[in-house]
Amino acid sequence: MPLVRRLEEFTCLSDADRAELADLARQPTRTIPARRDLLRKGDAPRALYLVLEGWACHYRDLKDGKRQIVDFAIPGDLCDLNLFILDKMDHSIGAITRLKVAEISREVMHRIVISRPNITAALWWQELVSKSIHREWIVNVAQRTARERIAHLFCEMFLRLESVGLTDGFSCEFAPTQSDIADATGLTSVHVNRTIQELRRSGLVTLERQTLTIPDMLALQGAGMFNPEYLHHRRLSRHTDFGRAQNTRIDGTFG
Amino acid sequence: MPLVRRLEEFTCLSDADRAELADLARQPTRTIPARRDLLRKGDAPRALYLVLEGWACHYRDLKDGKRQIVDFAIPGDLCDLNLFILDKMDHSIGAITRLKVAEISREVMHRIVISRPNITAALWWQELVSKSIHREWIVNVAQRTARERIAHLFCEMFLRLESVGLTDGFSCEFAPTQSDIADATGLTSVHVNRTIQELRRSGLVTLERQTLTIPDMLALQGAGMFNPEYLHHRRLSRHTDFGRAQNTRIDGTFG
DNA sequence: CGTTCAGTTGACCATGATCAAGAGTGGTGG
């Protein structure tokens, strides 16, 4: 259950909490084919969507046909709490792969807010973390070179996937195309292509058939000026600087 | 009371609500000199700050000495709800002008959450709107030209100031220096300077001694690819497209 | 087996960065 793993980055959940979250995933689910929109700007959706499987992206379209991806969504992510407060979507959500989502009704949500303060707090935590991610993306597109931006994106998505248990050693699925990466980093797909080749040549990543491998996470973090703090993960990655130090202490027998 | 005006963009407040908000501004206040930090990355503040007077900015520092401003804060803005959920600041908040803030303690905040659901919802609304603003900033720095970025920023801040009653006709205070604008738009101050001169020459803005004047808001919005929807203002500006149409209908006698 | 979409390559170009120096402005203290 990615959502449980996700929220446990923030807080300890009781068995009852976990049962409630498992129920959420058993809400009516919807499957969206790849490359279709789940929600479009201007829509006034009445349900909350929880990603169960697949990748999606939050994006805005510009008049001149360009598109800016402002965040990716992976299993365990909610799109968006806004629905209960803002009247209509200020951006669209599109499926990158085939996407399976649970539709959480207003009523179910209401029940949770009333009866499970632990979960409610954790949901707001998720909302604030995604805001922090937005801030980091502003920094990314505004201040970093193409190489840094892409390295940074790879680091972020790897750690986010790791935190919901979707990595396998040094590898993870990476569904976005080079053109999606371009839309997320404010570059052109041509330049993304050349830059990824360069990252490959440097031995920092391999990326083929939707599989991303990061043999040396710290090196890639260096190349991307990446610092994982903004993700507010509490459990530490085996792949972060701090994580390594901690793990040494935890694993060691001299602790 | 900027905060009251701000929250009334979202909902109708009762007299009791308004009295409660007025109380907030009477909480212990703090005055910070211009160019000093209110909160620094890594701090674990225990109070919530409400801007009463002056301009501030949310920013992140990069290792290489660069700085990215990720949002401005003006009277009526809260910095940040996070404090009650995230353990430490993932960015800094700096005063641009002399800044007067109210310090809202955890206890006071708790009382509000319990007793004034109307205000609580409005505060979350503000949180979500500022997230939407983050998304727009990502688009701004990733996709727009220097001219568009700066025009866009001017439009945004004018409308935000208008919504809290801090504009005067076509003018408003605009405290950030050209160097601040550079840090907010991902440009260099040299290029900001040249671009503002160009906007001036086009007759789109005047900006001197911290006063911004926008003689034709619609023209500037065009130049900045600006669409005010992302601000989620309910009351309509006299200066937006939609606002004009609406006002015509409201003001007209043929309604 | 052809169509479509992702990825790749090359040649050329433009926006905005960098470096450097100088002018206006305001605040401070002697």
Place this chain on the structure above:
DNA sequence: CCACCACTCTTGATCATGGTCAACTGAACG
């Protein structure tokens, strides 16, 4: 009251990162 200092703004010359345009390859899928 003036002199000085610091900061913001301004201008010029040169450079580089990444954009644009266009064509081609290769893999997947019906």
